[in-house]
Amino acid sequence: MGGAIEFCTLGMFILDDIEFDDGKPPVYGIAGGAGTHAVVGARLVAGPEHSKAVSWIVDVGSDFPQPILDQIQSWNTSCMIRVDKSRLTTRAWNGYGANEKRNFKYLTPKLRLEPEMLSDEQVTSKSFHMVCSSERAIRIVEEISRRRKVLQPDQTSKPVFVWEPVPDRCTPEDQDKFLAACRVVDIVSPNELELGMMFGRPGWNENNNGDREIVHKILRSGIGEDGNGAIVIRAGKHGCYAYGKGQRRIWLPAYHQPTPEGQSSVVDPTGAGNSFLGALAQGMVSSDDRLPMQIITSNLAGSATWSKLIDTWGNKSQVLKALICAISAAGFAVEQIGVPNVSRTEDGSECWNGTRFTERLHMYTQRLCKVLEESSQTQNWLTE
Template sequence: MIVDRGSDFPPSIQNELEKYGSDMWMFRDQPESRTTRALNSYRGDFRGFEYLTPRIRITPRDLDGTKLAQPAMLHFICSPSRASVIMSQVDDVPGWDPITIYEPIPDRCVPEELPALVKVLPSISILSPNAEEALSLLSYDLSPSKESIEQAASKLLELGVKDSVIVRSGSMGAYITTRDKGGRWVSAFWDKSEHPGKVIDVTGAGNSFLGGLAAGLDITGNDVYEATFYATVSASFTIEQEGLPTMTEAGWNDDSPSTRLEMLKSRHRI
């Protein structure tokens, strides 16, 4: 993960990050700037997001000359117009054809952004909004339900996504639809109604889901359905506490990711 470290970067956060090992991070020092901060607010199922400081942008060109140059997979969160800029820089690099995982930034998931989104979709391997964002982009005046989510995912795929759409749907799980294999649900690892004590803070769940998805794609030979199991397990550790999960000898939060992976897969076996 790339971390823009401003002049006010908290030592306590630095210490926490260093516990995971240096291979986890690539710090970009910004001595003339403050560390980017944002506010996530939750009112029931409604999520608000607001930047509190000027955002610092990153583009594929910024990866040149670093250990992250020309990665096999590229996950980015931004507006559709910024996504077009990112993809134009990818196209400028001969021989670089990454799997692109695009997560539209929440405040741009509005109907007015749909034309710009449609423009970039043919360059996007996997599009992944959450349920509310998908419905909002398409002007669907519907509450999130399995039926409305499947409808939205199919429409987004129809609008030109290269390979797959994954709609992250909270306690309902994730709905995946692809051009060649159709749609499929993968349940959430923790059901809030059945395990209320395990769902503490969902901030970062989408990011960890899509990071886990990228890892799963690499492990499974780009099988997006199988990779979604890895994504779901990754998110399950993020929501168990405020902040980051802890690493122990037993695994994450004293639990084994591979054990959770098998448990999740077993729920979907016929």
């Protein structure tokens, strides 16, 4: 069955308790964790036709709620459920303060996923999502690569590794380890705060020359085995910035934008970054004949700026389409507390929060076409 899996995460399932300081009522014991949210992102891009291509591990303790298990199984993913009634399910507290600043702590002992726990089928996945320290990222890549060589000694293709650094290890002391880990993954994606912290700054701003030099330093050090990987900086309500070697760069706005009255559809940002990266990883390995990629290609075909971006990124241009999938998926993640709700219409179409993913993708790419053309008048997207 090697090659049947397209996405696999080493992020955990966690029962989340979430508390806010802005008057929103708290919620307790909902489906969460980096792995869960990443799977939702990948599952949105894969669609119901390829849902079994999305794989993960869920550790079920004695207190695991049956409704959440039913919810997980309704996604129809390749989910390995491991039951251990002698322990509690991993649970964590999330506290949100001003400017969406998140505080986090585990409430029960965590059961971290290791590459040795993956099945042979999962090890042969086309893409992997990791949220971990630099040292662990290197070890995961090495162990998965070792096992793949044993299972498929004649296989020359390599999987896509998408790495999300853990916030508490984004420090100047870890900078050299961070750069070393970047060289073994294909995409590294800190958020703007974490990237700044890694280099001793309060945050990262695309318009600051010193902050832009941080990106150049990372690219000079190398991302990926061939140095042609990308850094994707997640910037919340400001969208994302992606950079690659050879003057490759792009900015994409967030899916949800405030109304003229200042209203927003964002309810809770928990898990949005994970969903973004799960969708990004799945988008990196989704073929052009699938509907999401056809929508992107068709709707942006008339944009001269998009065509130039495709040419600039060359054989790495799949990143651009994957980023659009990621932005669209993250838009679902923030609309409620917890994971988005999946349902089916009378005609059998799959909807998340009442909307088809492909419909969101269609609306976003139509808006993006205008944004790219307007931006090209005031900002040179094609050179550093």
